[in-house]
Amino acid sequence: VVRQVLLKDKNAPPEVWSWFPVLGNTIWYGMDPFDFFFTCKEKYGDVFTFILLGRRVTVCLGTKGNEFILNGKLKDVNAEEIYTGLTTPVFGEGVVYDCPNSKLMEQKKFVKFGLTMEAFQSYVDLISSETRSFVEKGKVFQAHSGKIDIVPTMAELTIYTASRSLQGPEVRAKFDSTFADLYHDLDMGFSPINFMLSWAPLPHNRKRDIAQKKMTDTYMEIIKQRRDAGGKREKGDEDMIWNLMGCTYKDGTPVPDREVAHMMIALLMAGQHSSSSTSSWILLRLATRPDIQEDLLEEQKRVLGEDLPPLTYENLQKLTLNAQVVKETLRLHAPIHSILRKVKSPMTIVANTPTTTKTYQIPTTHTLLSAPGVTSRESEFFPDPMTWEPHRWDEGHPLAYTRMGMDKEEFEDYGYGMISKGASSPYLPFGAGRHRCIGEQFAYVQLGAVLATIVRLVKLRQIEGKELVPTDYSSLFSRPMAPAVVEFEKREKA
Ligand code: HEM
Structure with missing residues (x-):
């Protein structure tokens, strides 16, 4: 010293x-x-x-x-040296931070190009039907009304919706059997203690390593079965495994099956914590604001029709307030704080x-x-900043984000658009620059479809006398402090 x-x-x-x-x-x-x-x-x-x-x-x-x-230059700043010790034992070798940045950039492009309009169209249907059956037939919402513990509930729903859509039908089926335990063991690799001790032969790291190998083998088996069955992708086969199986690096090497498996694990882990934390906060915030729940349902009736037709990707884009709820929640509760x-x-x-x-x-x-x-x-950018108010993103709202003297177009370009572009925006829940999130559109589709479906089916309410729970920063991704219990009541007609 x-x-x-x-x-x-x-x-x-x-x-x-x-x-x-x-x-x-x-x-x-x-x-x-x-x-x-x-x-x-x-x-x-x-x-x-x-x-x-x-x-x-x-x-x-x-x-x-x-x-x-x-937006630091590659010669000045480096992400992989910081993260690799933690992430490589979880994701596996040759992907994300266990490779040169140029290879990661290619891998991110593969994923991005796989998230096509057709993919999103099929995902909205899968995610909303998975959510509907979770509420109507699952164990959590069995009674007409009662209490739910939000964090484990949304963790479960997030894994079902992500696996049914992005990960594909075989992975979704495995979450009803072996995958849930493997996922849990692998996730232990993200314990904060592993920032220093990810190499150590501790019991949780041994379990992590076994789970990593078994999960890789499972994905590789799925790929092999698809190839053995002719390897031909049919219309409607929109999951990411199909997409990555057909990708080739710039030097002409097809992505090896093992790397496809490791990338799929990386997507599973990266998406799970961030989306389940965000959807938990969305429901907890909504429980404090029944008026917003009614506004959301009203919006669906007004924009889509009184009879509430099945959700599609196109009509999800029209639900402005629905998206603003996600956006406002990420303003105050982005899962990655550092x-x-x-x-x-x-x-x-x-x-x-x-x-x-x-x-x-x-x-x-x-x-x-x-x-x-x-x-x-x-408050320089967001008046009354600690107030969660999805309507602040409405044109002309008293809490509307400060405009800093720009017109709307300049302002959207500055980064306030639904997909923020520059790194100079004060609103960057998905990061910026070369390491910016590739899951943003998927997260918006997943969170938006889950939210729009839940609002149709249940009403949520804060338990009387209880306050909104504080944030638990003790794990790598911040989330609501457990237990975070709210009351629900099923709507009469869904
Ligand atoms: C990167 C946030 C969902 C995959 C990032 C970063 C942030 C972020 C802040 C930048 C990290 C850094 O610069 O070090 C979020 C939030 C999400 C979300 C708030 C949801 C609400 C997802 C989903 C996926 C995903 C669903 C996968 C489908 C990734 C990947 C990276 C990334 C692969 C790239 C890492 C890199 O280039 O270094 N995310 N994410 N994320 N995210 Fe997300």
Whole structure:
């Protein structure tokens, strides 16, 4: 510590004080990252460094900070060195962060091109019918009214809807038998302790490794069976396995079956936590706002017809408020609160401090942390930011996002559109730049179809005297603190 203090570069960002040399501010950050970020921002400005489990982590806030990190050049910032220890034992080798960035870019393109209009058209039908049977025939909503524990309920529904659509019929069928346990064991690989100890021969890591191998074998068997049956994709075969089986890298190599299997596992794991956390927050927020539930049903009747026809991809696009509920929920409850990068060459940033602006040099010993959830909670951009109000995205609403003097078109381009483009937007729940999420459209289809279906079938209500639960930041993806129980009542006519 003495050496570090003596050698401290005077151009380095200010460092958050802590009594503990290795632990630093790990606990404060880990318990409530937004409290930590906002408190430090007030004291030090947009850029500051803190100690996270022995690492020096430099946080860059504000729209400039988001841009600086998320649009950082490949020679300056690196994601795979940070994430690979955690993700490779879970996803498997040769994919995502266990390969050069250029290969990841090709893999992301394969997935993106597989998410075609036809695919989404078939998914909406599959997701809404899966949701309907979950509510009507499943164990959770058996009675006419009662209480449900939202987090496990939405975890289950998310896995059924994602596997039925993106993952394909064989994987969906396996979730009724062996896959649920394998998934659970594999998921243990994402325990936060594994940020440091993913290599360690601990019991949960042994289970993870066994599950990883079995899951890979299962996917490879599905691929083999499809090839043995002629390998011909029929109309309506829109799942991602079919798509990846037909993809070829730029150098002419077809994607090996093992890599298809590993990519499918990566999609399963990446999508599951983020979507199930978001859908849980959607239902918990709706339980506090019965008026929005009625607005949503009204919207469906007005736009689609009183008799509520089956949902399709086309008519889902017309449900503006439905999408705004998802959008507003992601503003306050994005499941990924911190995005990390390793600094590869010294970087310079001009930062706002509470009194002036300063130029800082960030050395290669530091890790960078971007938290776009901070800008999406700032009144500078979103009036009364902590109020969950889906109507704030309506034209002319009193809480409408600030327009910063731009016209609507400029504003949408700036990144407020349903699919935000630039990294300079204050609203980036799906990240930005080369590592930006490829699951955004799928997530909107999945969350939108689940929401529109549930609103038709049940009403939700906060239990009297109970408050909205706080956020549980203790796992890699933040989610509502369990148990998060609300009351439901089935609607008379669905
Ligand atoms: C990347 C958020 C759903 C697959 C990301 C990143 C964010 C994010 C913030 C950037 C991470 C970084 O820069 O380090 C979300 C949210 C979701 C969601 C909020 C849902 C509400 C999904 C789904 C899938 C998916 C459904 C798969 C079908 C991925 C992949 C990456 C990614 C493959 C790329 C990682 C990279 O290039 O480094 N997501 N995601 N996500 N997400 Fe999502």
